[in-house]
Amino acid sequence: MEALASLVAQADLSGFTAEEVRTITAAGDAGLAYAIGAIGPAIGIGFLVGKSVEAMARQPEAAGMVRTTMFLGIAFTEALALIGFVVFILLKFA
Amino acid sequence: MFGLEFPPINALLRWPDIFPTFNKIGLIAVLAALIGMGIFWLATRQDDSKAPKGVRNFAESIIEFIQNGIIMQTIGKAGLGWTPLLLSLFVFIYLCNMPGIIPILQMPATGRLAIPLGLALLVWVTFIGTGIKHQGLGYFGHLLWPPGMPVFLKPIVGLIEFISTIFVTPFSLTVRLMANLMAGHILLVTFGLLAESLFRAETNQFLLVPTGLLPLLMLVGITAFEVLVGFLQAYIFTILAAVYISNSLVGHAEEAH
Secondary structure (H helix, E strand, C coil), X not given: CHHHHHHHHHCCCCCCCHHHHHHHHHXXXXXXXXXXXXXXXXXXXXXXXXXXXXXXXXXXXXXXXXXXXXXXXXXXXXXXXXXXXXXXXXXXXX | CCCCCCCCHHHHHCCCEEECCEEHHHHXXXXXXXXXXXXXXXXXXXXXXXXXXXXXXXHHHHHHHHHHHHHHHHCCHHHHHHHHHHHHXXXXXXXXXXXXXXXXXXXXXXXCXXXXXXXXXXXXXXXXXXXXXXXXXXXXXHHHCCCCCCXXXXXXXXXXXXXXXXXXXXXXXXXXXXXXXXXXXXXXXXXXHXXXXXXXCCCCCHHHHHHHHHHHXXXXXXXXXXXXXXXXXXXXHHHHHHHHHHHHHHCCCCCXX
16 A cells, blocks of 8 residues: 555646545555455355355255355355455545 | 546435434334334234235245255254244344335445444354353353364464454454445445436537446346345345354354354
8 A cells, every 4th residue: 555655646646635635545545455355255256156066066965055155155255355345435435 | 526426425324313313224224123023923913724825925935944044054953943033133134135225215224334233243142142051161162272272272273263253253244244235335326326427418429428328227237136135145144143153052163264
């Protein structure tokens, strides 16, 4: 975040007031916070669901149990992305 | 500055009081509780010696879903006594989620922190109380250290498990429900605003005006997606509550996160 802030500080922001500069940097930081925060959970959920589908195809009689466990895993993985979203809201609006 | 005026977040998530200390979110929560109770009250009014029909059929299918889809998959047969708690949790959360896409109401009551936090603390108190009831004070030992843990690892594992069970569990339950519903609400607002501002844009190029149809289509798609999210989040909250309760019933099972 500091690297981005210093990058923004070097840019030509002479035409903006301090309040506008704050809004612009906050928007950039917020976007970066969510973008980076979503990469890991995205890979994780893709991997998880793919493996679950594989398991269900190999053993259809275990589909109910696999599905329940899959939703549990998704819930825990997704929590990270959602915390990223909350950070986005905090940076952008708070 | 951005070409599109996004309203301040407080305009989307904070509602003026209908009368002092009671706003729209409170109204939705009260309605959800009353509708949930009403459905099951109507179901019990029917003569149970005949084949179930109408409301009773509907209520029984919900109960069957909770018992077969949630309790049997996590706690097992011994957990069927937990049906009332998990059923109320599921129905209340689902009915709180749905107003997010119902016209006029247009706000999920679980999109604010208060209701998810209250429910998460309820689950937290329940599973810790269950653990103490079923395993005595040894529950805290099982909570902190899996069996067969080497002595030199005990302090660090104990600390991690303590933080993850006592603090992270209710926090993640709360944030998962709240952030999912709030994200859906903000997405709906964003696409609604985009469609409106494209339709009303003052431009010389008339070809640009029909492009407002694209965010409108997206809005319809996201509304359909929100139906799924509202159900799925109620399901996940309930199933996690069942998993935590089953962990306190049988001791330190495989840690879920």
